[in-house]
Amino acid sequence: xxxxxxxxxxxxxxxxxxxxxxxxxxxxxxxxxxxxxxxxxxxxxxxxxxxxxxxxxxxxxxxxxxxxxxxxxxxxxxxxxxxxxxxxxxxxxxxxxxxxxxxxxxxxxxxxxxxxxxxxxxxxxxxxxxxxxxxxxxxxxxxxxxxxxxxxxxxxxxxxxxxxxxxxxxxxxxxxxxxxxxxxxxxxxxxxxxxxxxxxxxxxxxxxxxxxxxxxxxxxxxxxxxxxxxxxxxxxxxxxxxxxxxxxxxxxxxxxxxxxxxxxxxxxxxxxxxxxxxxxxxxxxxxxxxxxx
Numbered sequence: 571x572x573x574x575x576x577x578x579x580x581x582x583x584x585x586x587x588x589x590x591x592x593x594x595x596x597x598x599x600x601x602x603x604x605x606x607x608x609x610x611x612x613x614x615x616x617x618x619x620x621x622x623x624x625x626x627x628x629x630x631x632x633x634x635x636x637x638x639x640x641x642x643x644x645x646x647x648x649x650x651x652x653x654x655x656x657x658x659x660x661x662x663x664x665x666x667x668x669x670x671x672x673x674x675x676x677x678x679x680x681x682x683x684x685x686x687x688x689x690x691x692x693x694x695x696x697x698x699x700x701x702x703x704x705x706x707x708x709x710x711x712x713x714x715x716x717x718x719x720x721x722x723x724x725x726x727x728x729x730x731x732x733x734x735x736x737x738x739x740x741x742x743x744x745x746x747x748x749x750x751x752x753x754x755x756x757x758x759x760x761x762x763x764x765x766x767x768x769x770x771x772x773x774x775x776x777x778x779x780x781x782x783x784x785x786x787x788x789x790x791x792x793x794x795x796x797x798x799x800x801x802x803x804x805x806x807x808x809x810x811x812x813x814x815x816x817x818x819x820x821x822x823x824x825x826x827x828x829x830x831x832x833x834x835x836x837x838x839x840x841x842x843x844x845x846x847x848x849x850x851x852x853x854x855x856x857x858x859x860x861x862x863x
Contacts, residue, residue, distance in 0.1 A: 580832055582771040582818075583825050584788030588749040589817030589860065590622070590629040591652045593697055594636040596811055600694050601633050608672040609654070609699070610665050610742035625747040627863075630654055634814055641696065642810040647756050647801050647853035649813035651690065651698030655750030662687070662703040663730050664738035665747075669701070670726070680729070682722040685710050685791045689726065697812060702750060710791065717775045717784075717791050752816050753795040754855060757804035759783050761852050762796040769836045770857075771829070793818075807854035815848075815856040822861055829859050 595601040602621045605611050611623035611630055619635040631652065642648055656662040666689045670677060676691045678698075688702035711718035738744055756762045762783050766772050772785035775792050782797035794816075798804075820826060823845075830847035833840050841848040846860040 580771050580828065581773060582787040582829075583821050585821055586787035586793065586825075587819045587862075588752055588793055589819045589858075589862075590624070590632050591649075591749055591752060591816060592632040592634060592814035593649075593695075594639055594811050594814040595633050595695055596637050596639070596641075597695070598633055598635040604673065604676075604693050605631050605633070608669045608676075609701070610668045611747065612743060625743065625745070628746065628748055630747055630749055632814075636811065636814075639809060639811045642807070642812050645801055645804060646810070647804040647807050647855065648754070648810070649697055650753040650755045650795070650797060651700045652749060653688070653700035653702055653751045653753065654747050656701065656703050656747050657745040659687070659703050659729075659733040660735055660738055661744040661747070662689070662701060663733035664735075664742035664744050665701050666726065667730055667734050667739060668742040670730075677726075680724040680726050682720070682724040683791075684718060684720045684722070687724055687729070689724075695811060698753070700753070704750070704791075707789075715774075716777070719776060719784075719791060749817075751790075751792050751794060753797070754813075754816075754851075754853075755801040755804070756796040756798060756851075756853050757801055758852075759796065759798060765851050766794060766796065769833065769838065771832070804853060806852070813855060815858055818857060818859045819862050820859055826859055826861060 605623045614624050615622040621633045622629050624630040678690045678692055680689045686702045686704045688700050691699040693699055766785050767774055775786050776784040784792035784795045786793045826847055830840050830842050833849055838849050846858050848858040
């Protein structure tokens, strides 16, 4: 299921970025506590059945209480991880130390990816979380049209010894944090390319044939990724706990409108409320495109 990109095919704007990730959760109090107290995000808004957390005025995670839903199978499509990007290594170290001390059993690994340093966790309801810091873009390498990324062991204790400060131990909410990228579990890489590259308008930055696809706008290492490592052959999702929505932010209303027209042209059903355009990917993951608040 592939089609070549034509030279005049529309791309997402270079300054496209990711917005908040919405999670459907069974225990709103426990999940709020994890992202607030362990990840060190602030509660930006709260109702009886939802909590929005982030830094400053930037929403990162939206938790929606859905106790009637059941957990998805590990083989289903859905969220692989939400990747939260921190401004500095000190800020990353503060968040990592906070999670390690408050929820040590949720740590699943760490890697130096050449373009970034990353630490991986699983939240109390099984959703993947990546906490990371980007190296300066001037240090990133490209070869044959693909960005050079690696998976090199990153010693978490050595990282903390080098970058954790006493102030950060006392107050881990240092600086800003945003959703840097979102990684999905999907059923087929070719279908993911067709949807996210040929239709939605991202550009491929890395492809591991038959395994994973990394895509971005504006030359970022990746704004989204899709893999089949646990979910090969998965079909459309049922309504379950876990991923509720992925938000993509484009610069202006014209970009939202153009994307809505493009998706409709491809026969993809869209929901347009005049400010945002929403649609499902082939596995039922809800994508919403909007402008920054």
